[in-house]
Each structure stands twice: as structure tokens, then as C-alpha cells.
Amino acid sequence: MVGIQQPPPDYDMVIVGAGFAGVTLLYHLRKQGHRCRVLEAGSDLGGTWFWNRYPGARVDTEAPFYGLSIPEIWESWQWSEKFPSQPELRRYFAHLDKILGLKEDIDFHTRVTHGQFREDRWHITTANGRHLTSRFLIACPGPGTVPHIPSFPGLDSFQGTVTHSYEWPEEGIDLAGKRAAVIGTGASGVQIVQDWAKHAQHLTVFQRTPNTALPMQAESWAPDATLTHAAFCNYRHTHFSGVNYQFTPINTFDVADPAARQVFRESLWQRGGFPYVYANYQDVMTNPAANREMYDFWAWKTRARIVDPRKRDLLAPLEPLHPMGAKRPTVELDYYDQFNRPNVDLVDLRSTAIRSFEPNGLTTTDGRFFPLDVIALATGFDMITGGLTHMGLQSVDGETLYDQWRGDGGVKTYLGMSIHGYPNMFFLAGPQGPLSFSSGPIGIEVQCQLICDAIQSLHVGGHTIFEPTASAQEAWSHRVKAMFDGTLFLQSPDSWFLGGNIPGKKRELLTYAAGLPQYQKDCQKAFSTWEGFVRR
Template identity: 95%
Template structure:
């Protein structure tokens, strides 16, 4: 009958996000028989790897440990690079869809603007005004999906091209004959510089904190054809980050011979990537002297590649600005070599600051003017929490998650997957979980399995609603923070591990630091008896 309002579509599960977490959940929950719908703001699968399309974008975890263990995918896909590029990650997601039929249950161009649990359902509002309901909400927005753009005075007056690394135009940016700038030297900045330095007429890199980037050592890489599916799956149960290396179980100075320590570090250096830090001696993130020796080796290797003394001291200073590893390192192909090019300059934002943008460039507080045509803002993200707090979620009492976590109490979760006041909700790759110290897809598979098992347990027990208690949430939050008490991470207050890169964001530890095996033990213990939860 005309004029009768139809009820909103109802599902067992609404999953927000179609990156690694969203598609993995969709695959497993459909197998359990649940009616699922994935809501994705972009126009295709990939999450981070859909949006981060800037030149040079690639993963910093070695293949195949940046992939899924789903058997039909494992058996039918072969990586072509040691550190896969963004185009290869896009092809990987297309392969996932081809093999698993994912898109039939995904709504693209669909951004969630509000969500609240009322009575026995989640009520979800979409940006276009549509409404949906579901028994469960599983939020997978990704840890780095809310770009941070500093409030540079006059930015809107700049007449050239300016874009954040996360909002890169699909058609790319023309650089021939252009004067370009990259602001920021985190992971995205390093990768953009490696590309732009070779193509721009002139490139100015604005650096606040030097990046302790590690060499990829990707030349001549060949896939390991001896790695079995069973071994791959076992790493996530036995190794700290779920990959094929972890801290060496000996303290630095238990090896009395400096030459032996140097030879050990050289072997890690030649291996390439994160093992230089995360397969180093077990005390490098606890003992300042051990950390300093690790840094000094890195600095000697890196400084040898930089010709200009001023740039050398800025890019790889003899005195570290923070403990190595306290800010997440990245990996590089030829980043430091680009500063030997005559068309590449480096500005130290610790001795000066960006004063304002002008129509034809920008000025710094020391009075210099930099004429520019193109600017890349590699200025980071509201990491770990931003994707969740910008979804418009409200507790059962009507409080916004954004206000709750930005308040004096800070971030509170239970198991890094659930929140008091938000029944029947899980989230992945967010605060107080293990993802910052693990391979993304592997850590995601761990959390996905825990969530699927928990939902199945609720069903078998005849329960329809669950919610963590406030005391359990408080205890978990304190435990996560206590993991860092004896470490060097607290000596880098501007790290995104602590929310320190966002003005006004509370400085607090946002990630679980005991590794994937211990995390699984903690969660199995809690879900085994539903300790710390109320079920109805």
C-alpha cells in the first residue's frame, strides 16, 4: 500500500569496513550461517590499500606474512615482491573477491554516521539517510583512516595542488617541471619522497622528527616455497608478532664481545625490514644502553649513505631524539639516497616552523619563503582510535564514544575488542589490542577467530546480548598500560602509540604489548567462562 513505511533492513551482523578485517569476518561469519552486511565508505575492497594510493605506497611487512591463511587463498596466490606494493595489494583483494564472492554482501559508498544499541538491536544510520538494524555490530574502520591535517594558516589560499597521503587523487599528480614539498617523514612521507625526488624539478622535505627507517634489502628476493600452511598458521600462536622472527632471548651485554654483537646486528641488517629491531636482543626496548648501541649501529650505516653533512646530521643524528623503536620505524628502498640529489632539500621543523601558506608557496618562522606548485601532506592520522570515534557511535545512555575517549578517563576497552555501554559490539584493529605490534592481517585473523568463537558460544548458550562490565574494562585498561612501565616507549611522548601526534588527544598507551600468543591466552580465558561480561 502506498505510504506505508517499510521497516529498515535487519541483519545478524553489520560489519563496518571492507579491509582485511571486514572481509575476513564476512568469510567466517557467513560460514557459520549468519546473515551479514558489510558497509564500506569506499568504492572497492581494500580498506587502507584502497585509500592509500599515493606513489610508492607499499606494505612494510615481508610477504607472505602480510596475507590471510584462508586455505583457498593461500593455495591460489603467490606474492611477487618481498614487500608488496599498493597495486599488488589491490590485486590481492580482487583475488579474494574472485575466490570468495565477497562483494555480493557489501554495500560500497556507504559511510556510517550514527549507531546505537536500543532494546535488542543495533540501529545504524548511513550518510545518505538510510537506516539498518542488526543483532551485532562489528566495527573494522582500520587504525589509520582519519587523516590529520594540521591547521596551517593560509592553507586554503594556496593556489597549487595540495593533498593528504590518504586522499590521493586516483589520476595521480603531475610533477614534471614542478616545485614540490613533502611535509612529514613518517611511513607515507618516506615512500612519497622516494618517488617524488626522482620526478619533481625540485623537492623540499619538511621534517620534524627523523625516521629511523630500516633497509628493505629486497634485491633478489625469492618467495619461500618451503613455508607450509600449517607452519604459517602456527607462527601466530607461538611468535610475538605472528611472523617468522621475534626478539632473541638473550640480553645485549650478556654477549661480552662487542665484535660479536656487531656481527649479530649486521646479520639482522642484511636480512632487511623489522628484524633489525624486533629480532634484536630481548632487552633493546628496556635497557637504554642496549637501545643506544642498536641506534648507533643504525646511525653509522645510514650516515655513510648521506653526502651532505647538514642533511646527514638531520636525517641520522649522532644523538637520538628518542629511543629507537619507541616510535614505529618504517622500511625504505632508497630514501636516504634521495637527499644526495641536487634537486632535494631538507628543512628542519625543530629549528623553524611552518608559519603560513601563501598563494604561491609557504613561509617558515625564520623568514624563508619556499615557492611551491605541489604539496603532499604526510602528516599522519588520528591513529588507533580515530576510526571508531568518528563513526558517530553512542552508548546505551546516549554518550558519544568520541567524548568518552577524549575525556579525562581516556580510552577504556575490554580485551581490546569490546566496550562497556555498547552491547553486542566488537571492534578490530583498535585500541588496547595487539595489532600495532603484529602483522596486520595475522593479528586480524587472531581477533576474527576469537570473535567468531565468542558469537558461536553465545548462540549455543542461548544468550542474545552480551556486554563487558565497567570493572573488567578498567582492569584491562590498567593492565595494558602496565605492560609499558619498564619499557622505553614512554620516552617518546609524541608517538602515535600514545596518541601524541594529535593536538588535544590524551597521551596514553593505546596498544597491547605482550604479543599475540599471550593475547590469545588472555582472551581464551575470558571467553571460556565469560568472565568480565554480562550475558542475557
């Protein structure tokens, strides 16, 4: 008896997410002739720049290196700021759609709740009741899309306005005459404080760990008219992070003159942004003394901006709480200056803790009550893995990805883009890939090109299905973790680099740390022979 032949899948490719990764893949895969559909939970393009609409939100990477290399876009767009703001990023995505016609292949208000590969295809279910099938699933949820809200006692009893930075109301929040609080001083906390301090009647900032924020130095910025498209694209093949700077190839104390080292650091400081850390001497993340000298210069420059001695010691302590750079720094416009305002207070959550929320404020364990009308929770995300583990993905054996990665074995991937037990699936901007140490859009374009080339190679070879082997996945995961041997990153165990900001999450290194050029070589070598994969 002849078996019943299944109808073809609905699509060749289902892409989850319409941020930088999703739209870049859509553009390139359509050019290859694939039938694609993008599923996006939000109501517009932008990914993190759609959701993170809190006041002051902006990128931490200099223009134009926080953008795509697609020629039609490069030639038709000009950034207006050194560190573009969230509204400018929204305009950029609108421009992408205008030039590339993206929305015709995107379904908005469509959140994926389940996905499993069976019967040689992906079966995908969404929150609004749709069921789709596809040959390939490419997950692009973004590294920071699952907000972390600590289990504060009584939070639900607070009768004022409370919101996580990722869930900001589209209409904004009116601070006129309001007593406000920001809980958390990571990247979003720093940016919210810079805005709210200027508008709230009173602002209380609750800080656990001081942020080693770096000055933007954006006042006199102008676009680099000499940067060609070819040079922009070449940096991803030659420079660690894919941008126009990288660690200086000399050790700190090989420069014997302290005054010369001071002059060098001052030049980086005046440049602004991440170069102060990531264009510094090459040993600042391996040599404790070199790292301490880098921190001391930062503290000296920062402390000079803070008038109150108590706030100065909390915001820029003379003794660092962790090696500088072991937690991702942020960039700031005038963050430290806001604490000189008479309406801004700072609470040290290392000497006290939030005991409970009340209908009209919160109480700390030292007995103080803080009357509040508005609270911003800048408490971070289940970074790098959360977007993938909260999609309801199941392996061919029926185990959820959430349970697999939360187990004793921890996170396992191959090439930071594929997972054993999940055939015909790629993911971008996730664990054991290079994006934590690269420009987001540039790292995404690198991974996108690798994926498109791999899919083309698979078809040319006469295969339709691929899956990484368990042994290849184990070896890759071991190699990624070994990259941090001898570095100072392990001395900050509560960093999101290690998953340390989420209670119950396994502490492990979650990012590839050998740089974009080496990452491309590793992946190209594997895909050239499909080493570490089974194909059929």
C-alpha cells in the same frame, strides 16, 4: 493488552569496513550461517590499500606474512615482491573477491554516521540516508583512517595542488616541471619522497623528527618455497608478532664481545626490514644502553649513505631524539639516497616552523619563502582510536564514544575488542589490542577467530546479548598500560603509540604489548566462562 512484537533486525551482523578485517569476518561469519552486510565508505575492497594510493605506497611486513591464511587463498596466490606494493595489494583483494565472492554482501559508497544499541538491536545510519538494524555491530574502520591535517595558517589560500597522503587523487599528480614539497617524514612521507625525488623539478622535504627507517634489502628476494600453510598459521601461536622472527632471548651485554654483537647486528641488517629491531636482543626496548648501541649501528650504516654533512646530521643524527623503536620505524628502498640528488632539499622543523601558506608557496618562521606548485601532507592520522570515534557511535546512555575517550578517563575497552555501554558490539584492529605489534592481517585473523568463537558460544549458551562490565574494562585497560612499565616507549610522548601526534588527545598507551600468543590466551580464558561480561 499484548505488546506489539518488533520485526526481526535486517541483519544478524553489520560489519563496517571492507579492508582485511571486514572481509575476513564476512568470510567466516557467512560460513557460520549468519546474515551479514558490510558497509564500506569507499568504492572498492581494500581498506587502507584502497585509500592510500599515493606513489610508492607499500607494506612494511614481508610477504607472505602480510596476507590471510584462508586455504583457498593461500593455495591460489603468489606474492611477487618481498614488501608488496599498493597496486599488488589491490590485486590481492580482487583475487579475494574472485575466489570468495565477497562483493555480493558489501554496500560501497556507504559511510556510517551513527550507531546505537536500543530495543535489543543496533540502529545504524549512513551518510546516504539509509537506516539498518542488526543483532551485532562489528566495527572494522582500520587503525589509520582519519587523516590529521594540522591547522596551518593560510592553507586554504594555496593555489597549487595540496593533498593528504590518504586522500590522493585517483588520477595521480603530474610532477613534470613542478616544485614540490613533502611535509612529514613518517611512513607515508618516506615513501612519497622516494618517488617524488625522481620526478619533481625540485623537492623540499619538511622534517620534524628523523625517521629511523630500516632498509628493505629486497633486491634478491624470492618466495620461501619451504614455508607450509601449517607453519605459517602456527607462528601466530608461538611468535610475538605472528611472523617468522621475534626478539632474540638474550640480553645485549650478556654477549661480552662487542665484535660479536656487531656481527649479530650486521646479520639482522642484511636480512632487511623490522628484524633489525624486533629480532634484536630482548632488552633493546628496556635497557637504554642496549637501545643506544642498536641506534648507533643504525646511524653508522645510514650516515654512510648521505653525502651532505648538514643533511646527514638531520636525517641520522649522532644523538638520537628518542629511543629507537619507541616510534614505529618504517622500511625504505632508497630514501636516504634521494637526499644526495641536487634537486632535493631538507628543512628542519625543529629549528624553524611553518608560519603560513601563501597562494604560491609557504613561509617559515625564519623568514624563508619556498615557492611551490604541489604539496603532499604526510602528516599522519588520528591513529588507533580515530576510526572508531568518528563513526558517530553512541552508548546506551546516549554519550558519544568520541566524548567518552577524549574525557579525563581516556580510552577504556575490554580485551581490546569490546566496550562497556555498547552491547553486542565488537571492534577489530583498535585500541588496547595487539595489532600495533603484529602483522596486520595475522593479528586481524586472530581477533576474527576469537569473535566468531565468542558469538557461537553465546548462541550455544542460549543468550542473545552480551556486554562487558565497567570493572572488567577498567582492569583490562590498567593491565594494558602496565605492560609498558620499565620500557622505553614512554620516552617518546609524541608517538602515535601514545596518541601524542594529535593536539588535545590524551597521552596514553593504546596498544597491547604482550604479543599475539599471550593475547589469545587472555581472550580465550575470558570467553571460556564469559568472565567480565554480562549476558542475557
